[in-house]
Amino acid sequence: MYGLIGKFTAKAGTRDDLAKILLEGIGGMPGCLSYVVAVDPADDNILWITEVWENKESHEASLGLPAVQDAIKRGRPLIDGMEMIATTNPVGGYGLMAS
């Protein structure tokens, strides 16, 4: 499996809109096993995104899906910064969906 832990900084006042856009984009992504969008209770501009994919290729392929392309297009103007905290190899857990 392939995992991502990312920290997004939204432009002031836009975090909720950005979270909504990200959540709208994640339906029906082949190979996606988990995708969680969270707000940071200590910083009004921070979003945490944690993802699990079957493999790196399925994540990369998702970036070309129309719904994801649309989310990127709408979300990008709201993003001030993106920091990849870690790429990982999940080995198991609870809440990993069948692809």
Next chain:
Amino acid sequence: MYGLIGKFTAKAGTRDDLAKILLEGIGGMPGCLSYVVAVDPADDNILWITEVWENKESHEASLGLPAVQDAIKRGRPLIDGMEMIATTNPVGGYGLMAS
């Protein structure tokens, strides 16, 4: 919802054992919506744990469960360090199980 993103450092050579112990402890935890254990491909000693709970209270209550107590007891000797990268408030996503 309540989320945790943690980075564990295992003692050299024990990471796989620690991951196994953590995964054995997570069955049937009330209020747990997601719990993923991942290895860091860039560092042989690092584990990433990402969790989503109904609320902070359900996470705290889990620490008293016999299976979790047992995992803590067996896992603690293998742990060199734990860093809480973030506590979060997940707002939605894919792979969040019914509690």
